[in-house]
Amino acid sequence: MEYRYLPMTERDKNEMLAAIGVASTEDLFSDIPENVRYKGEMNLKKPLNEYALKEELTRLANKNANLKENRSFLGAGVYDHFLPSVVDHVISRSEFYTAYTPYQPEISQGELQAIFEFQTMISELTAMPIANSSMYDGGTALAEAVNLSAAQTKKKKILVSKAVHPESREVIKTYAKGPGLDIVEIDHTNGVTDLEHLERELDGQTASVVVQYPNFFGRIEPLKEVQHLLETQDAMFIVSSNPLALGYLTPPGEFGADIVTGDTQVFGIPAQFGGPHCGYFATSKKLMRKIPGRLVGQTTDEDGKRGYVLTLQAREQHIRREKATSNICSNQALNALASSVAMSAIGKQGLRKLAILNMQKARYMKQQLKQAGIPIALEGLFFNEMVIKLTHPVEHINRELLKKGFIGGYDLKKVSPEFEGHMLLAVTETRTKEEIDSFVKELGDING
Template sequence: MQHRYLPTTEQDRKEMLETIGVSSVEDLFQDIPQSVRFQGTLDVSPMLDEHGLLKHMRRLAGKNADHDQYTSFLGAGIYDHHLPVVINHVISRSEFYTAYTPYQPEISQGELQAIFEFQSYICELTGMAAANASMYDGATALAEAGALAHGATKRKQLVVSAGIHPEAKQIIATSAHGLNLEIVEIGCKDGVTDLEQLAAAVSKETAGVLVQSPNFYGCIEDLAAIEPIAHKDGALFIVSANPLSLGLLETPGALGADVVVGDAQPFGIPSSLGGPTCGYFAVATPWLRRMPGRIVGQTVDRDGKRGFVLTLQAREQHIRREKATSNICSNQALLALCASVYLSTMGKQGMQEVAELNLQKAHYAAEVLTRIPGVSLAYGSPFFNEFTLKLPETASIRELNERLIGEGFIGGYDLGQDDAALQGHLLVAVTERRSKAEIDEFAERLEAML
């Protein structure tokens, strides 16, 4: 069968071996004792031709419970949102999908402009003064925000809400360990950060107060009440926000946040089995020079024409080495482009309408699901497009989700996986893609199983 590429030929191997001065590939391993070398043939599947390999991969892909074949009520950080078809057309252009972080502004103006637009959108949504060119994902962005607070205040303590996504908390802990920071976790009351406990924990040793809103349980935090507590002793107020919720909610910037981070996955980025996604990072003016990652700036050339450049690079490790603000040196430019195309396609009104649909459908679903005997809302706090249900004590969420898959539904997230105190609690996400009929059928199937 003809190959679509040129594999290494025997002549290629011969010439390479001659160039480096050995007679065989075996000679390359002569420093490894025979006693520890693997003898024989590796236990892997036999070689497949192109047709056989494609067939095999399609069969494997067919095992996935994707959003096209199944109705999803699973969120917990990755959501089934509408993906405008124009996004794929734009990001499939070779100028974008082959481009790495642009170092040469004279040949990367399109890429730089796309990133600049992304930064501008993030500033509009968050109410912050400046945003960077993106981060790896929302969780690492939150950890970087904690590091920024430490660098800005020279303090050694981070106060973290228990309502933050557990995976993000793990990443924060890893980052804090390397920086020798202490983490103080604040519990939740009725699904949101316990303000009394928070006020008692924040002190002159606190570098930053980290919260997520809507939080991992779906509840909207009272940022206006948290802000004075965070700032009373000079700590930074750091908010991780679902950016889609900002189509309806007041911006964290207007509520006093110093740093706003999050994941741009709701903006036209497919779930892709959990990633990759794209983190955003925005700051108030005092912290601009401490912001990690790349920043694209707008300028004019010598003819007065609009142009774009990478700016404030003196913060970065390839210039400042160990004194850099962060060790992140790249960004998710292609996925940030997804977000930019999504936001430009939807516009301000479209963003508000999509956010409104998420809110209304989630509240309708909560109303319908809590009609099931023994099922109730776990918390009374306001929520956006995700909420926590308390199921009957006899219910096994794992078994329920396995049975729901058989019925064509991807069920909610089992919160008992992360917290033993939340056994029997189901986190349900409802986006604009869910219809009334789907919500009603999901409730019927769940009731029958319970």
């Protein structure tokens, strides 16, 4: 039976107080000095019964601009992709929905196999030999990669492209405070990492270079050229990558990347107000014993039957404590499962077609924008996102677009003042020709 609403009676309250041996609720706060306690009544609404509470919450929820009633062209790390219906059917099964870390393999084979399949698919997409069982999100995974590179090379200098997602860069800076890493940001030119600036900063003290592919502005970074620069120094190559784009683009592993990270929100995970997501972490065999988080391996039992286990746990904090390779001692099993189911439903060939569809629709929109007189600010190779220049503030334009049933793009002024009036647009396979045409028309009318 499902219990959504559990009111607490005075009798319930008294029984709980008696069970823990106190006379009143106030006794629970006896250690807090009187002079710092709030004496008045908090400005809260009165309690409601179940029906009235549901009505109130529904009213509040209806204020949100959801993707069912609006057509979204907002990306910047969270995208509106097709969600195969089979995803919810599988992840809603109680065996998966309530599962925790599968420490006991003899009763967790289903969960362990699902995680192993996730690792396998990420390895294939990135062209890296090993992937872990997932991480909290793409930003966390990237920051973990940075820390691993510093620990592996015994160096402190990290070169991070300014074309990497700004929120991921902030996570990196936060992670870097503990080990005292020196984060040096590399400029971008026309939305792509400035290779001349990168070459000037690259030296014998550099632990790693971090780029995003496709990057935050939607541009496709020249990974071959970056790797060529790294050949002159003993620095690691870290790439944050949209896994959907890897359905078409040459994977980072083929460009010599040491670590590839990213976010699988694009596969089977709805936008849901920005989270939760599912990060992935793939790397080379030489870093196998330093990879953060869970790692599931395939083995055979005493009867020769295939089985799955958590492996190389000596890396982790519950065994090595402060000597662990990472603070991460968990994974995003449910969301990793959602991504695995989505990738399986789409299939290898389907994934390539899906990536191409994103690219084709984005290029159609670019063409329509130009015809409408809306300039593309950062020209060049791109996947499914582009930057446009508008004559009015993006915040104003987005408010007006919402009135027309459209969720506009990301206001790049939030990244830097130099991007005043610039909007980052995303086009996914879910947008139709009619929706793109209508959006461009409305955008052109509002922009003047």
